[in-house]
Amino acid sequence: MIVRETLSNGLELITEAMPHVRSVTMGVWLTRGSRHEEEAQSGIAHFIEHMLFKGTSHRSAQDIAQEIDSMGGHLDAFTSKEYAGYYIKVLDEHLPRAFDILADIIRNPAFARDDIEREKRVILEEIKMVEDTPDDLVHELFTQHYWAGHPLGRPILGTRETVESFSDDVLRRYFEGAYVGRNLILAAAGNLQHEVIRDQMERAFADLRADGNAWNDGVPRIAPRLMARQKDLEQSHVCVGTVGYPQVHDDRFACYLLNIVLGGSMSSRLFQNIREKRGLAYSVFSGLSAYRDAGLLTIYAGCASDTVAEVLDLVVEELRNLRHEPVPTDELRRAKDHLKGSLMLSLESTSSRMSHLARQEIYFDRPQTLDEVLEGIEAVTAADIRRVAADLFSNGSLGVTVLGPADKVPVEKERLDLE
Numbered sequence: 001m002i003v004r005e006t007l008s009n010g011l012e013l014i015t016e017a018m019p020h021v022r023s024v025t026m027g028v029w030l031t032r033g034s035r036h037e038e039e040a041q042s043g044i045a046h047f048i049e050h051m052l053f054k055g056t057s058h059r060s061a062q063d064i065a066q067e068i069d070s071m072g073g074h075l076d077a078f079t080s081k082e083y084a085g086y087y088i089k090v091l092d093e094h095l096p097r098a099f100d101i102l103a104d105i106i107r108n109p110a111f112a113r114d115d116i117e118r119e120k121r122v123i124l125e126e127i128k129m130v131e132d133t134p135d136d137l138v139h140e141l142f143t144q145h146y147w148a149g150h151p152l153g154r155p156i157l158g159t160r161e162t163v164e165s166f167s168d169d170v171l172r173r174y175f176e177g178a179y180v181g182r183n184l185i186l187a188a189a190g191n192l193q194h195e196v197i198r199d200q201m202e203r204a205f206a207d208l209r210a211d212g213n214a215w216n217d218g219v220p221r222i223a224p225r226l227m228a229r230q231k232d233l234e235q236s237h238v239c240v241g242t243v244g245y246p247q248v249h250d251d252r253f254a255c256y257l258l259n260i261v262l263g264g265s266m267s268s269r270l271f272q273n274i275r276e277k278r279g280l281a282y283s284v285f286s287g288l289s290a291y292r293d294a295g296l297l298t299i300y301a302g303c304a305s306d307t308v309a310e311v312l313d314l315v316v317e318e319l320r321n322l323r324h325e326p327v328p329t330d331e332l333r334r335a336k337d338h339l340k341g342s343l344m345l346s347l348e349s350t351s352s353r354m355s356h357l358a359r360q361e362i363y364f365d366r367p368q369t370l371d372e373v374l375e376g377i378e379a380v381t382a383a384d385i386r387r388v389a390a391d392l393f394s395n396g397s398l399g400v401t402v403l404g405p406a407d408k409v410p411v412e413k414e415r416l417d418l419e
Contacts, residue, residue, distance in 0.1 A: 001016070001017050002014065002015070002016045002357070002367045003015050003016075003017075003194040004361075004366075004367070005194075005198060007181065007201070007202065007205065007206065008206075008210075009180075009181030009182075009205070009206070009208055009209065009210040010180075010181035010182035010184075010210045010211075011181040011182075011184045011185075011186065011201070011205055011208065012184070012185040012186065012361060013185075013186050013194075013197065013198055013201055014185065014186070014187050014188075014357050014358070014361055014367065015187070015188045015189065015192060015194045015197055015357075016188075016189040016190075016353055016354075016357055016367075017190075017191070017192055017193070017194070018189060018190050018191060018350060018353065019191055020191075021190055021191050021350060022091055022092055022191055023089055023090065023091060023092065023190050023191065023350045024089070024090060024091075024092050024095050024098070024188060024189070024190035024191060024192050024350060025087060025088070025089040025188065025189055025190055025349075025350040025351040025353070025354040026087065026088055026095075026098065026099060026102055026186065026187070026188040026197070026354065027085050027086060027087030027088075027186070027187050027188070027354050027355070027358060028085070028086045028087075028102060028103075028106050028184060028185070028186050029083055029084070029085045029086075029184065029185040029186075029187060029358040029361075029362065030083060030084045030085070030178065030179060030183055030184060031082070031083050031183045031184070031185065031362055032045060032082075032083065032084065032178045032183055032215075033045055033079060033080050033081045033082045033083050033084055033156070034046065034079065034080070034081050034151065034154060034155075034156040035081050035082055035151040035152050035217055035291075036082075036151070036178070036215045036217070037151060037154075039151075039154070040162065040165075041158075041162060041165075041166075041170070041174065042154050042155070042158040042159060042162045043123070043155070043156070043157050043158015043159065043162050043163050044158070044162070044166060044170070044171065044174050045079050045084055045156075045174075045178070046079040046084075046123070046156050046157055046158065047119070047123060047158070047163065047166055047171065048084075048109075048171055048174065048175055049077050049078070049079045049084055049086075050119050050122065050123065051109055051111055051115065051116065051119060051171060052077070052086065052105045052106065052109050053075075053077065053105065054109075054110065054112065054115040054119065055109075055110045055112065055115065056104045056105055056107075056108040056109055056110055057108045057110060058104055058108060059101070059104060061115075064101060064105065067097065067101055068088070068101065071090050071091070071094040071097060071098065072090070072091065073088055073089055073090035073091075073094065073098060074088065074089045074090075075087075075088045075101070075102075079156055080156065081152055081156065081291060082291055082292060082362075083358075083362055085355070085358065086102065086105065086106060087102075087351065087354065087355075088101065088102050089350065089351050092190060092191040092192065095192065095196070095197075096200065099197070099200045099201075099204070100200075100204075103200070103201075103204035103205065106179065106184075107204065107205070107208070109175065111168045111171050111172055111175075112168075113167075113168050116166065116167070116168055116171065120163055120164060120166070123157060123158075123163050124160060124163060124164075126157055127155075127157050127158075127159070127160065127163070130155075130157065134231065134233055134235070134237045134302075134403055134404075135237055135283065135300065135302060137237075137403060138237040138238070138239045138300070138401055138402075138403040139239055139298065139300065140155055141227070141229060141239075141401050141403065142227075142239040142241055142298065142399060142401040143296070145223065145225055145227050145399065145401065146222055146223060146224065146225075146241060146296070146399045147220040147221075147222065147223070147294075148223045149221075149223075150217065150218075150220035150221070151217050152217075152220050152291065152294060153220065176212070177212040177213035178212055178213065179208075179212070180208065180209050180210060180211055180212035181205070181208050181209065181210040181211075182210055182211055182212075183212060184205075184208075185358050185361050185362065186201055186205075187354045187355075187357040187358040187361070188354060189350045189351075189353035189354040189357060190350035190353075190354075219293045219294055220294050222243060222397065222399075223399075224242075224396060224397055224398055224399035225399055225400075226399070226400045226409040226411070226413060226416075227399075227400070227401050227402070227409065228401070228402045228403075228404075228406060228407055228408045228409050229401070229402075229403050230404075230405065230406065230407045231403055231404060231405075232405065233403070233404050233405060235302045235303065235304065235305070235404060236302070236303055236304070236305040236308050236402055236403065236404030236405065236406065237300070237301075237302050237402070237403040237404060238299075238300065238301045238302070238303065238308055238311060238312065238400070238401075238402050238403075239298055239299070239300050239400070239401045239402075239403075240298065240299040240312065240315050240398060240399070240400050241296055241297060241298040241299065241398070241399050242296075242297055242392055242393060242394075242397040242398050242399070243294075243295065243296065243297070243392055243397055244288050244289065244290060244294075244295030244296045244297040244392065245290060245295045245388075245392075246290060246291060246292060246293050246294055246295055247290045247291065247292060247295075247363040248292075248363055248364060249290075249295075251384065251387075251388050251391075252290070252376075253376040253377050253379070253380050254380045254384040254385050254387075254388045255288065255295075255297075255388055255392075256288070256339055256377070257332070257335045257336065257339060257377070257380050257385055258322065258385050258388055258389055258392075259286050259287065259288050259297065260335040260338055260339055261322070261327055261331060261332075261335050261385070262286045262299070262318060262319075262322065263284065263285045263286030263287075263299055264285065264286055264287065264338075265335070265338050267334060267338075268285075268286070269318050269321075270284050270285065270286060270299065270301075270314075270315065270318060271284055271285065273314055273318065274301060274311060274314055274315075278314075280301075280303050280304075280307050280310065280311055280314075281301045281302055281303045281311065282302060283300070283301070283302045284299075284300065284301040284302075284311075285299070285300055286298065286299045286300075287300075292363065297392060299315055301315070305404050305405050305406055308402060308404075308406070308409075308410050308411075309410040309411050312400065312410075312411050312415070312416075313411070313415065316398075316415065316416055316417075316418065319389070319393045319398075319418055320393075320418055320419075322385070322386070322389035322393065323386070323389045323390050323393050323418060324386075325386070326382040326383065326385075326386050327382045327385050327386070328382075329382070332380075332382055332385070336377055336378065336380070339377055340374055340377055343370075343373065343374075344370070347370070393418050394418065395417060395418050395419055397418075398416045398418070400416070
């Protein structure tokens with residue numbers, strides 16, 4: 001059973017009892033991410049995520065690690081474009097101790113200057129790691145150019161210059177303006193009692209102020225372009241992309257299925273055509289990135305430099321086919337079963353249930369039942385997918401980024417014509 005409550009300071013609590021398991025996963029979710037940063041502070045949300053594990057006014061970083069290990073638990077965190085999350089998974093008998101640790105790192109971070117300087121070095125290495133991972137880097141480069149000048153286009157990690165500029169005062173000001181009641185959701189799933197968690201939350205967060213800093217970044221404008229970055233690599237890494245739908249769009253289920261048909265599974269058209277039939281790439285796939293007011297659909301392939309033009313031609317051909325021809329009945333059935341199966345399997349653990357609850361709250365302001373989602377998937381028709389393809393795959397919307405030995409994209413813009 002799912003239960004929702006809101007404290008007087010705006011902090012949301014949402015729990016799902018799963019009495020058949022022995023674990024509990026709790027997460028504190030912040031509805032602020034890298035898109036809510038000033039350009040001069042790019043990467044600060046991610047930096048603070050790191051700092052919250054470096055100790056509090058009550059515990060050192062080693063104390064936190066030892067307490068988690070003594071429970072056999074798992075504590076982790078992440079930062080994305082629109083939210084950040086801190087979560088802990090433990091046996092149900094350790095729930096009170098686990099909650100105390102989670103609340104402590106959110107409420108009482110130390111922001112010690114020595115820790116800040118050490119963590120700068122860690123994050124600079126993380127930035128270098130992206131630079132040395134070409135399949136990640138090409139997506140980063142594509143997004144930066146496609147949404148140029150908008151916070152959604154900036155890297156979550158920030159840049160060397162911004163990371164090196166952070167001080168304890170800067171971090172604390174951002175933290176105090178972002179980590180407020182109306183920006184926080186506490187989600188929990190597992191063998192739990194809602195009332196117990198509510199009582200703990202009221203004690204730990206009741207004095208948290210409700211409102212913080214305002215923000216307004218607007219919807220990103222697209223800037224499709226053909227861009228190449230030369231890098232000494234054995235392969236060329238290709239990213240092709242176009243606009244996608246926001247999280248709450250009415251056609252989101254049709255878009256999910258379109259992605260699966262295109263490149264979101266092993267039986268997808270891109271995988272079968274480019275890898276299986278022609279052997280042009282080891283890795284080829286499509287994916288969706290959806291935000292509150294924007295989205296991207298991207299296609300990736302890693303291939304030999306002398307086959308980039310052929311791969312791009314094949315990608316464009318598949319996009320044209322989806323615009324102009326309905327998806328056959330058996331292919332649509334496979335895509336629906338794949339999506340439904342993946343979703344249901346992903347929700348078998350308490351950690352995935354907790355994440356699902358939080359994301360539903362962030363984007364829909366309520367939990368959607370599994371039956372609602374399955375009905376939405378089943379309702380999609382071949383005509384819906386063709387209509388969505390015609391909407392998303394329009395002339396002038398495609399951008400291409402190539403990372404590899406060549407210094408230019410080996411096709412003209414005219415070859416990306418989708419009509």
